[in-house]
Amino acid sequence: MLSVIGIGPGSQAMMTMEAVEALQAAEIVVGYKTYTHLVKAFTGDKQVIKTGMCKEIERCQAAIELAQAGHNVALISSGDAGIYGMAGLVLELVNKQQLDIEVRLIPGMTASIAAASLSARR
Numbered sequence: 001m002l003s004v005i006g007i008g009p010g011s012q013a014m015m016t017m018e019a020v021e022a023l024q025a026a027e028i029v030v031g032y033k034t035y036t037h038l039v040k041a042f043t044g045d046k047q048v049i050k051t052g053m054c055k056e057i058e059r060c061q062a063a064i065e066l067a068q069a070g071h072n073v074a075l076i077s078s079g080d081a082g083i084y085g086m087a088g089l090v091l092e093l094v095n096k097q098q099l100d101i102e103v104r105l106i107p108g109m110t111a112s113i114a115a116a117s118l119s120a121r122r
Contacts, residue, residue, distance in 0.1 A: 006108020026074035
């Protein structure tokens with residue numbers, strides 16, 4: 001299974017419980033290196049595959065191939081994975097390659113929602 005997880009705007013406190021649980025259940029975590037550091041508390045001794053900027057296609061393809069091989073994979077994205085995140089690219093690649101793997105989308109808090117909540121604290 002491949003879980004595409006929105007990890008929120010950067011604070012662990014703003015991650016959803018569903019995101020935390022999916023990270024804890026995953027065997028392998030794939031993500032942009034900066035984001036993998038943000039979720040370090042939840043990855044423990046799991047295999048973590050990190051890539052640099054502008055490697056989105058490679059990141060998605062690696063996660064897909066690992067899921068195809070039978071691993072429970074978490075692909076992390078900042079904010080919400082469906083809004084300017086990795087979900088669309090994963091679904092496009094899976095569809096284009098006509099693969100039969102389970103893809104689960106786990107939403108995350110966007111920066112705009114986080115900002116709106118902060119403005120209410122004044």
